[in-house]
Amino acid sequence: MKKGGRPLPGVNVVIKGTQLTTVNTTATATWRDAYVAINRANNVLSALDKVDEGKRDKIEGEARFIRGSLYFELVRAYARTWGDGDNNTNPGVPLVLTPTRGVTDDDYKSRNPVSEVYAQVIQDLTEAAKLLPASNTIYATSGAAYAQLARVYLQQGDYAGARDAADKVIQSGEYTLASAFSDLFFTYLNNGGASPKEYIFSMVVTPQDGSSDLNTFYGVTVGSIPGTAGRGDMRVQQAHLDLYEAGDARGAFFVRANNNTYTEKHLDLFGNVPVVRLAEMYLTRAEANLRLGTAVGATPAADVNKIRSRAGLAPLSAVTLTDVLKERKLELMFEGLQVHDQKRLKETRGGIAYNSPRLILPIPQREMDTNKKLVQNQGY
Known part of the structure; x- marks a missing residue:
């Protein structure tokens, strides 16, 4: 890959030249x-x-x-x-x-x-x-294959298939949510090039490889953070920032540079590319369970609240489809899923x-x- x-082309970003x-x-x-x-x-x-x-x-x-x-x-x-x-x-x-x-x-x-x-x-x-195998160093694992299947089934509207594939990944115990949202990124600058345990599959980037396109387009050089780079094509609009609740750690994960706002997810020049991570599986299972009226693995509220808790937000006593989709958008924004969610929804x-x-x-x-x-x- x-x-x-x-x-x-996505949403809530300014893109130069979409024709x-x-x-x-x-x-x-x-x-x-x-x-x-x-x-x-x-x-x-x-x-x-x-x-x-x-x-x-x-x-x-x-x-x-x-x-x-x-x-x-x-x-x-x-x-x-x-x-x-x-x-x-x-x-x-x-x-x-x-x-x-x-x-x-x-x-x-x-x-x-x-x-x-x-x-x-x-x-x-x-x-x-x-x-x-369940573990395979930087290469694909059985969990990575099930995670991809969860995406495929969700894109097709096969919610039972998506739920069950996501549940296999979660129940495997091979992956854990990072304790802090900010721990998920800056893998080269802060983590010696290693991906966190939340990454089910990632593309390793090293100085020998060069940077990734996510860094090129979403990243920007920030003078106060050595090792950052990027062209700064993807500028975040205020309309997106307004979606976050007060106290949401994800809403603080942005940086101002050149009089514009950028996501911090891809500032690291040699940061690994998170192809799929565990938070997505919780949100996929929550959405599928909610649509089907089931609670395989956990209730939709329990899964959503795992993600909200990590972001520093209070738990919800019950969740609607709107709640789940909002958490999915805010958690996974700028990771390549938005256009596909737009299409399936x-x-x-x-x-x-x-x-x-x-x-x-x-x-x-x-x-x-x-x-x-x-x-x-x-x-x-």
Whole structure:
């Protein structure tokens, strides 16, 4: 997986230049890099018989985790969201499941339907969850695969699936909430490059790797904090700051620089990228339980209050769906989930509807020129 995805248009931020074209470098690089990584995973999966038997399950699980996760990102970025029209006919992305070692006409694939891409994602992640160990240093674990499955099921509106996958992660005992919200970030500056136990899966960044795109776009150089950097593209508006209750530690996790406000989550030049963390699983379980009228693992209020308590807020005696979604937004803002939540919740934000073509990346022009079987997305 690529370190730090390029941020898509979101909410409560000012974005410079949101009009994309088919030659947009972000759309092109994201597609290219994802398929390069998928091809590497396919090569590994095709050669498992050459792997020591004692390591085979782990290697296969890691490759399936990467492939499944990347196809999930691709179908969410380059196709209409699940449930926007017919999933069986809406074009997704090409599914390439065998190594590409030379390019012939047979290697030019058409776009598989959204439903088929999701089915492949679920198959890969389900197998990865069975094959991966509970602990695996900086690499994917069974918990990481279940966490990704929770995201997939939530995006589909399969609340039972999302609830149960999130519950497996929580009940595993492998991950713990950080005691303070501020402990979750500045992993290089304050934590020696190690990710906190709340991170279920993260992308490690080192001085040899260079910074992540999250730092580039969300970060900014703050003179009083050595080691900070970034272009400062994502400026936080007052409308977002006003959402936090008095005393919410998350509402204080911002910095003023160059007469603008920025999140502190991605100031660390070499900070690890939190792909998915435990707080999200509590909020996913809470939302799914609430929608289903169940209390698997815990009541929705108990799960929400774990997150509120860490933020320094008083517990709620009962929660509504609005409460859960607000906590999800405030807890996970600036971590790459907002645009996908907007789509699954069918919301209009900033005047942009959930199914607007502006929230779907174009198929890169270089791919369209090469592969005549591809069809372009609406609006490009």
